[in-house]
Amino acid sequence: MLAPAVGHYAFVRDDGQPLDFVPGQFIQVHFAYADGTATKRSYSLATIHDHAMGPGEAVEIAVSYVPGGAATALFESLEVGGRIDASGPFGRFCLMPGDANARYLLIATGTGVTPYRAMLPQLEAAIRDRGVQVVLLFGARTPAELLYGEEFRAFADRHPEHFRFIPCFSRELPAEGSAHAHADVRHGYVQQFLPEFAPDPAGDIAYLCGNPNMVDACFEALKADGLEVRQIRREKYVSSK
Numbered sequence: 103m104l105a106p107a108v109g110h111y112a113f114v115r116d117d118g119q120p121l122d123f124v125p126g127q128f129i130q131v132h133f134a135y136a137d138g139t140a141t142k143r144s145y146s147l148a149t150i151h152d153h154a155m156g157p158g159e160a161v162e163i164a165v166s167y168v169p170g171g172a173a174t175a176l177f178e179s180l181e182v183g184g185r186i187d188a189s190g191p192f193g194r195f196c197l198m199p200g201d202a203n204a205r206y207l208l209i210a211t212g213t214g215v216t217p218y219r220a221m222l223p224q225l226e227a228a229i230r231d232r233g234v235q236v237v238l239l240f241g242a243r244t245p246a247e248l249l250y251g252e253e254f255r256a257f258a259d260r261h262p263e264h265f266r267f268i269p270c271f272s273r274e275l276p277a278e279g280s281a282h283a284h285a286d287v288r289h290g291y292v293q294q295f296l297p298e299f300a301p302d303p304a305g306d307i308a309y310l311c312g313n314p315n316m317v318d319a320c321f322e323a324l325k326a327d328g329l330e331v332r333q334i335r336r337e338k339y340v341s342s343k
């Protein structure tokens with residue numbers, strides 16, 4: 103469990119092959135409702151590609167459990183060693199090789215942060231090769247729900263001049279002295295804090311992922327700041343019944 107209601111799952115393809123994907127893409131999980139009707143749900147790939155591992159590399163996803171959710175029931179009942187049917191990868195919510203921006207604004211709520219985990223090696227290369235700045239603004243209700251928080255914090259510590267990790271807690275701040283009690287923590291919703299980073303049409307590319315209301319609110323705010331639609335890349339976590 104990554105959080106009280108979020109599971110981290112790692113799969114391998116049963117043909118032993120790695121899944122070739124671009125960080126930011128997602129897979130679709132195929133299953134059937136109790137009446138036999140086929141359905142599917144999408145999950146962003148959280149895997150940090152490690153090419154040294156070769157075939158069989160894990161296909162990792164983070165699943166947020168939705169009360170009464172059909173896919174939620176499937177995942178909750180899955181035993182270690184269990185199988186699922188999936189297809190993919192899909193999607194274009196990816197860093198683009200031709201990006202020449204000065205800064206990435208990466209914004210997420212909940213499991214919407216998983217694409218950014220997968221992007222860490224690419225971000226590291228962009229920091230090294232062209233000195234890009236990165237701000238990761240991550241909305242969670244409580245410190246217990248700060249998915250992969252320690253990994254992002256460690257990445258920020260390795261790149262203090264280039265990567266800022268800003269957790270925004272909407273309900274509960276970290277306890278004094280705890281791992282996430284840090285100067286860069288905010289209390290509220292991610293969209294409240296966008297002005298602090300002075301979004302800049304001349305140098306920014308923004309990524310928005312997760313809760314559809316957050317994605318819409320940030321999209322409108324960034325457009326009002328002068329960013330063009332092509333500078334704002336979005337992935338909304340809507341149910342794909």
Ligand SMILES: Cc1cc2nc3c(=O)[nH]c(=O)nc-3n(C[C@H](O)[C@H](O)[C@H](O)COP(=O)(O)OP(=O)(O)OC[C@H]3O[C@@H](n4cnc5c(N)ncnc54)[C@H](O)[C@@H]3O)c2cc1C
Pocket residue numbers: 128143144145146147163164165166167168169170171172173174175213214216337338339340341342343
């Ligand atoms: C491109 C894409 C990528 C996605 N990536 C992820 C991911 O990485 N991790 C992840 O957990 N989910 C992700 N989602 C959402 C995921 O596909 C499912 O929608 C989600 O897991 C709920 O499925 P379910 O079958 O359990 O619930 P459903 O049976 O579809 O829904 C049950 C009830 O819960 C409501 N509901 C659905 N989703 C939510 C929610 N998020 N919060 C509150 N209520 C909800 C529905 O409206 C419905 O009333 C992604 C969606 C898209 C489109």
